[in-house]
Amino acid sequence: QLQLQESGPGLVKPSETLSLTCTVSGDSISSSSDYWGWIRQPPGKGLEWIGSVYYSGTTFYNPSLKSRVTISVDTSKNQFSLKLSSVTAADTAVYYCARQGLRRLVLVTDSWGQGSLVIVSS
Amino acid sequence: SSELTQDPAVSVALGQTVRITCQGDSLRSYSASWYLQKPGQAPLLVIYDKNNRPSGIPDRFSGSSSGDSSSLTIAGAQAEDEADYYCSSRDNSGDHMVLFGGGTKLTVL
Numbered sequence: 001q002l003q004l005q006e007s008g009p010g011l012v013k014p015s016e017t018l019s020l021t022c023t024v025s026g027d028s029i030s031s032s033s034d035y036w037g038w039i040r041q042p043p044g045k046g047l048e049w050i051g052s053v054y055y056s057g058t059t060f061y062n063p064s065l066k067s068r069v070t071i072s073v074d075t076s077k078n079q080f081s082l083k084l085s086s087v088t089a090a091d092t093a094v095y096y097c098a099r100q101g102l103r104r105l106v107l108v109t110d111s112w113g114q115g116s117l118v119i120v121s122s
Numbered sequence: 123s124s125e126l127t128q129d130p131a132v133s134v135a136l137g138q139t140v141r142i143t144c145q146g147d148s149l150r151s152y153s154a155s156w157y158l159q160k161p162g163q164a165p166l167l168v169i170y171d172k173n174n175r176p177s178g179i180p181d182r183f184s185g186s187s188s189g190d191s192s193s194l195t196i197a198g199a200q201a202e203d204e205a206d207y208y209c210s211s212r213d214n215s216g217d218h219m220v221l222f223g224g225g226t227k228l229t230v231l
Binding site: 062 | 152153155157164165166167170171176208210211212217218219220221222223224225
C-alpha cells in the first residue's frame with residue numbers, strides 16, 4: 001500500500017528557505033509511470049500546485065513560484081524534496097506531497113500525503 | 123488561459139442529485155479530475171480522465187464534460203459527501219501542468 005510522508009521544520013523564518021522531504025513507501029520512486037509532486041493549501045484557502053518531478057530529474061514548476069522553487073529526487077532513498085526560498089508569510093500553508101500519473105497529457109494526483117503545516121514567522 | 127472556475131458553494135437535499143461544475147478554456151482539450159476534501163484531511167481523488175473512478179469510490183460519483191466545462195455529479199447525495207470539491211486539469215500551453223479550481227463547498231441538507 002502506497003504511503004507518502006512529509007517531513008521537515010514546521011516553522012521557518014521570513015526570507016529563509018523552506019525545506020521538506022517526502023518519503024515514499026509501497027512504490028518505487030523510479031517507477032516509469034509516476035510523477036511526484038508538491039501541492040500546498042494556505043489556511044482556509046484552496047489548493048495550489050507547486051511543481052512535479054520525474055525520477056529522471058525532469059521537473060515542472062508553477063510559473064508563479066518557479067524562481068523560488070527546486071524539487072529534486074533521491075532514488076536511492078526513495079524520497080523527493082522541496083526547497084522554497086525567500087519565504088514570506090504568504091507561504092504559510094499545509095504542504096502535501098503526492099504521486100501523480102500522466103493520463104492523456106494531464107497529471108492526475110492519485111495519492112496524497114497527510115500534509116505538513118509550515119508556518120512562516122519570526 | 124490558466125484558470126479553472128468553480129461556484130464557491132452548492133447545496134443539495136439528502137438523497138437528491140447535485141452537479142458541481144468547473145469551467146476553463148483548457149477543458150476543451152484536456153480532461154478534468156475531481157477531488158473531495160473533508161476538514162483536516164488530505165484531498166481524495168474521486169474522478170479522473172473525465173469519468174473514471176478509482177477503486178473504492180462509490181458509483182454515485184460520475185463525471186462529464188461539454189465544451190469548456192466539466193461536471194461532477196453525485197446521484198443520491200449522502201451526508202458523508204459534504205465536503206469541499208476541487209476540479210483539476212492543466213492549461214493549454216503546458217506552463218501549468220497542474221491547475222486547480224477554487225473549490226466548491228458542498229452542503230448536504
